Structure formats: structure tokens, C-alpha cells
Amino acid sequence: MQPRRFTATTEDGKRGRVAIPVPFDPDEAWGAKPVHRVAGTVAGCDVRGTVAGGRIVLGPAWGRDRGIGPGQVVDVELAPEGPQRGDLAPDLAAALEAHPAAGAFFDSLAQFHRRAYLRWIDGTKKRPEERARRIAYVVELLGEGVKERP
Known part of the structure; x- marks a missing residue:
């Protein structure tokens, strides 16, 4: 941007x-x-x-x-400020696009919270099969209005 x-x-x-x-x-x-x-x-x-x-x-x-x-x-x-939708990996961007409430909540978060979610998702480098599960979980949390992963 x-x-x-x-x-x-x-x-x-x-x-x-x-x-x-x-x-x-x-x-x-x-x-x-x-x-x-x-x-x-x-x-x-x-x-x-x-x-x-x-x-x-x-x-x-x-x-x-x-x-x-x-x-x-x-x-x-x-x-x-911080990572925007255009900066996201295609799989996460698509998941947020498919769930507008989660995407809108992600957009409203401070950069600290957005980056924390992204770091957790990106922490699957050694287990790529885990990435899809984490993205689904993050979208669920964001859809419920949760700022931080429990």
C-alpha cells in the first residue's frame, strides 16, 4: 500500500x-x-x-x-501499519476472503496481534501439513472476535 x-x-x-x-x-x-x-x-x-x-x-x-x-x-x-491483506500468503488470504467476518476482524487488529497470528501460522515450516489446520483455527478465532490465540 x-x-x-x-x-x-x-x-x-x-x-x-x-x-x-x-x-x-x-x-x-x-x-x-x-x-x-x-x-x-x-x-x-x-x-x-x-x-x-x-x-x-x-x-x-x-x-x-x-x-x-x-x-x-x-x-x-x-x-x-503492519501486514495488510496484500502481504499475506495466498492460502491465508483466500481463507480470510472466504470468511468476511474473520477478514474484517483481522483488518481491525493492531499490527502486534496480526503479526502474532502470522508468526504462529508460519511456524509450520518443518510440518507443512499443519499449516492448513492452523489457518482454519485462526480463521475460526478471528470470526469469533478473538485478538490473541489462547
């Missing part, structure tokens, strides 16, 4: 937070998802967050430590 670059004027995010308006629809840019978790830079400083309501809101410490407050013009680069 291609990063999106733009210039924005920071806004007051309430309670000392800094809000960055996002001038594009992330659903159109990166595909429809329940939650758009992103990573990138604002004024050359690393950020991670969630696009909600057409903006990304950064904590008070982030703005204070970088000297960025409301009313400043900043250059922004954002991209979806």
Missing part, C-alpha cells in the same frame, strides 16, 4: 492533544476497513495512530516533546 503525503495545519485535539486532519478518505485510498491503523511521520517525527473522524489525534506528550501544537503547518506521510 502506497503511503499518502500531504501538508496539514494542526488542530487542537482537546486536553493537550494534537489533531492532524486527513484530507483523503482512507477507505478509498487503502480499502474499506473498520479501523485504519497508520504509521508514518508528521513534521519528520515518527507517529503511529488511528484515523478516525477524518483525522489522527496524537497524545499531549507527543506534541509537547516535539514542539508541535495547534495551528502549525506540517508535512505528513501516512501508510497502513
Whole structure:
């Protein structure tokens, strides 16, 4: 997924937070998802967050430590965080496509949880016959809304 670059004027995010308006629809840019978790830079400083309501809101410490407050013009680069559907192995991508609820839940997870599931599935290198069973189990868990494998 291609990063999106733009210039924005920071806004007051309430309670000392800094809000960055996002001038594009992330659903159109990166595909429809329940939650758009992103990573990138604002004024050359690393950020991670969630696009909600057409903006990304950064904590008070982030703005204070970088000297960025409301009313400043900043250059922004954002991209979806962590492994995306297009990055998945074909067998897992097909399984998630076949179970839309599981796929949508996978898309909404933070990268930590997505990567944990992927590591467990990929841990079958010495037992390839186990891979299909693990994929089926992961799809079942995701369909039930389970963030982590028990």
C-alpha cells in the first residue's frame, strides 16, 4: 500500500492533544476497513495512530516533546501499519476472503496481534501439513472476535 503525503495545519485535539486532519478518505485510498491503523511521520517525527473522524489525534506528550501544537503547518506521510491483506500468503488470504467476518476482524487488529497470528501460522515450516489446520483455527478465532490465540 502506497503511503499518502500531504501538508496539514494542526488542530487542537482537546486536553493537550494534537489533531492532524486527513484530507483523503482512507477507505478509498487503502480499502474499506473498520479501523485504519497508520504509521508514518508528521513534521519528520515518527507517529503511529488511528484515523478516525477524518483525522489522527496524537497524545499531549507527543506534541509537547516535539514542539508541535495547534495551528502549525506540517508535512505528513501516512501508510497502513503492519501486514495488510496484500502481504499475506495466498492460502491465508483466500481463507480470510472466504470468511468476511474473520477478514474484517483481522483488518481491525493492531499490527502486534496480526503479526502474532502470522508468526504462529508460519511456524509450520518443518510440518507443512499443519499449516492448513492452523489457518482454519485462526480463521475460526478471528470470526469469533478473538485478538490473541489462547
